[in-house]
Amino acid sequence: MNETPLGCRDIRHGFDRHVVLDGINWDVPQGAVFGMVGRNGAGKSTLIRILVGLLRPQEGKSWVFGCDSLALNDAAKRRLGYVPQQPNAFPWLEVGQMLDFLGGFYPSWDAAYVERMLERLAISPYTRISKLSPGQRESLALIRALAIRPDLLVLDEPAAALDPVERRELLREIAARVAECGTTVLFSTHIVTDLERVASHVGVLHGGRVLVNAAVDDLKETHARLRLPHGVGMPEQLPGEITRRRQSDGSLWLGISRRPGDPWPVLDMYPGARLEELSLEELVVELTQ
Secondary structure (H helix, E strand, O other): OOOOOEEEEEEEEEEOOEEEEEEEEEEEOOOOEEEEEOOOOOOHHHHHHHHOOOOOOOEEEEEEOOEEHHHOOHHHHHOEEEEOOOOOOOOOOEHHHHHHHHHOOOOOOOHHHHHHHHHHOOOOOOOEHHHOOHHHHHHHHHHHHHHOOOOEEEEEOOOOOOOHHHHHHHHHHHHHHHHHHOOEEEEEEOOHHHHHHHOOEEEEEEOOEEEEEEEHHHHHHHEEEEEEOOOOOOOOOOOOEEEEEEOOOOOEEEEEEOOOOOOOOOHHHOOOOEEEEOOHHHHHHHHHO
């Protein structure tokens, strides 16, 4: 299997005859903060559950630190921190009881960090977990995942239940912990500003496929929108074409990509053609609408 901390090959999965993931190939580079973005229902949670071994794909393989995701050994599990989209573990325990219990399984458990973060986020260790707000439960789950000082951190929509201030705090904490420990991070989101704040790499998941898988710094160089006025003759498929949408005025908008250093399509072949640079948000919207 690949030596990257987390990845998969040829993943296919669906529910009730609906294909959710259609031949996904994914690698998360060592040390990257990889943001997976897509609309609600794009399959982000399904892919993450497959990657960490919580769901068996109908086809394909995935791995964590070279170990088959469906058969993770203890060494791989100790290096992995995972936060699901709706963290509801141990609701009958108090916060401190749950953290003390889990801490006994990890030699690297950072008790001082736990105490500092609970105080900083105003979460009492004596509060029953079932009594916490959804935002507090997400924050607690992140504390639990980071306390093991993981080599790999996987977060499924970590900011879904947080208000803007809490979300900014969470992202700041992820960035700080990554800088301190060199942790590799994969997180899913549908909020593009989250990517812009912390991600070094981005993947766009749509229609069961990965449409973009690139370093954030390369996106403006490698992706653009090509606008063609009504009446311009076009080949059925342009090299590097990702999306094609006909506008109400008859013009054609193409999402296109190229490898760094390669030329864009020859614009003088298409009278009136215009190439537009896209921001990260514009690129995501272009690819997923």
